[in-house]
Amino acid sequence: MRIHYECFMCIADQCQRIIEMSTDDLEKRKKAAVFAAKLMSKLKEDSISGIVASEIFSELYKFLGVEDPFKEYKERSNELAKKVLGSIEKNLDVDLKTALKLSIVGNIIDFAVGYSLEKIEGDIIQLINEDLYIDNSKELFDRLKNAKTLLYLTDNCGEIYFDKLFLKKIREEFPDIKVYIAGKEQPAINDATVEDLRNAGLQEVGEIVSTGFGIVGVPFDRISGKFKEIFESADIIIAKGQANFETLNELGDNRIFHLLKAKCRPIARELGVPQGAILCI
């Protein structure tokens, strides 16, 4: 997906968030904001939103001298996700389809840090009671029956606990499938790195692999080595969240199933769905 007009402001907004997460020193924040302002000229009309954003964030990290400014935030999301999920699993009989929906709506953990457990759990239960706005899950499950390998592209921390549950259900249903679970090589905002995946025990439900980059989504024209082999040979690819959609949708690759909530206007516009829609496409 190429940038839409709103991406400029959204990237600026995330730069401010990165700056605030990285330092409390107001002078350093100002210098970083002036530096980020200059980085904005990287935006071109044909830029792929997730890629150009990641390039800007990565230079800003270097300027700020930080490796992972979202570390604490990611830990809080993980803690919250674990608790919410523990409670949901107690109160709800989670089948494969429910686990798929949970893996999509688990994304709201990203906005929920600070809310009460009850509120988040309530919101999630409400969302999984809704139908998917576009629902190709039957086709996904049918094709998983005959698949030998599945590549699962994760998105944010927090959400990865919901992914773990979904992958557990997939393995129960399709025990012969070989599952690869991709995380980022280096930190990129609140995306799960391979280290985050390991810490969350994702190795219990598949083999953790690295995309090779600290870039949100998959920069498919730059991937190499083992990840490239897995990406190219996978029978089915489940791609979570907006950034994987932004970086992969133009491939038109029918092995890829996108599971996402269309959180922002550009994604909703690109897909022709209402903002907020939850989708398996």
Place this chain on the structure above:
Amino acid sequence: MRIHYECFMCIADQCQRIIEMSTDDLEKRKKAAVFAAKLMSKLKEDSISGIVASEIFSELYKFLGVEDPFKEYKERSNELAKKVLGSIEKNLDVDLKTALKLSIVGNIIDFAVGYSLEKIEGDIIQLINEDLYIDNSKELFDRLKNAKTLLYLTDNCGEIYFDKLFLKKIREEFPDIKVYIAGKEQPAINDATVEDLRNAGLQEVGEIVSTGFGIVGVPFDRISGKFKEIFESADIIIAKGQANFETLNELGDNRIFHLLKAKCRPIARELGVPQGAILCI
């Protein structure tokens, strides 16, 4: 006032607003956003926030081929302000001090377009019942007694109707004072131009003059001609709103009284007051 780190994101946000106000064409919006992203490199650590923002906005106007994208919005604010003020004057006995406070809180009209008249009126009444967080109004009124000339620097449309009422009260109290009312020469977001001031009948309460620029606030190192003379010879200057503060506070000119609501964090931080505080300083 030099930029704070938040100014980067805020200017980007206002660029998006300008783009949305200027065209519905998504391709044109995208081209303009990419152009605005490049303009961000104008930000320097020692930039004066209102000035650099105005320079960016003005280039964006040219790129978009628009003269005054906020025209309709300004008209709506004016209509709303007229109605709210009509109702307030019926229900409230407005003395000089109340009129001063009204001229500050009238600024909230800027955020109120879309709300009901009752809600806005209620909010304004509540605000003028609060004390000013810093209140130099007694000194202002004392000095107006002996002043021969007053220069009144306006801020936004909408609010200018509240300024008109305040200036009417000033003239009743200090009938011998010569009042100049400054508006912008060209449009700059929702600031009042001299034309806007004329349309609102401000000539009934003073002589309308132009700052000479389509720049928010007063770029005091560039002013010339009649406005420069008035600015330099005025006994008292009342400067409304954040942009006049941003562009004039470093002068440390004790003829200037700033009437403003500290709406954003940078201004509140610069002044050492809580965000949202209303001030006569």
